[in-house]
Amino acid sequence: MSTVPPPPPDNGGQICWVAREVYGVNDGRWLEFRSWLLGEAPGWLRKTYVKHGAAFATWVSDKPLIKKGLRRMMDRAIRR
Numbered sequence: 001m002s003t004v005p006p007p008p009p010d011n012g013g014q015i016c017w018v019a020r021e022v023y024g025v026n027d028g029r030w031l032e033f034r035s036w037l038l039g040e041a042p043g044w045l046r047k048t049y050v051k052h053g054a055a056f057a058t059w060v061s062d063k064p065l066i067k068k069g070l071r072r073m074m075d076r077a078i079r080r
Contacts, residue, residue, distance in 0.1 A: 015037070015049065015050055015053060016030050016031075016034040016037065016053070017053045017056075018060065018070065019033040019034060021060060021061055022067050022071050022074060032078040033077065037049060040080070041077070
């Protein structure tokens with residue numbers, strides 16, 4: 001079961017379902033990742049994330065090893 005709350009209907013600018021699932025809603029790194037995604041990420045990644053992110057976050061919610069790998073990749077992106 002996903003620990004990520006569903007986004008508000010207007011999306012409220014919080015498109016980072018995967019980042020919230022990977023880091024947790026109380027860890028500010030998901031906000032850093034959102035900034036990176038919206039400002040620096042390649043367009044193809046941003047478009048794919050927006051389109052499939054919510055479903056992917058649900059799928060990955062019970063896969064701790066995959067989340068660990070994603071966290072490492074996300075950490076690298078936000079450290080740049």
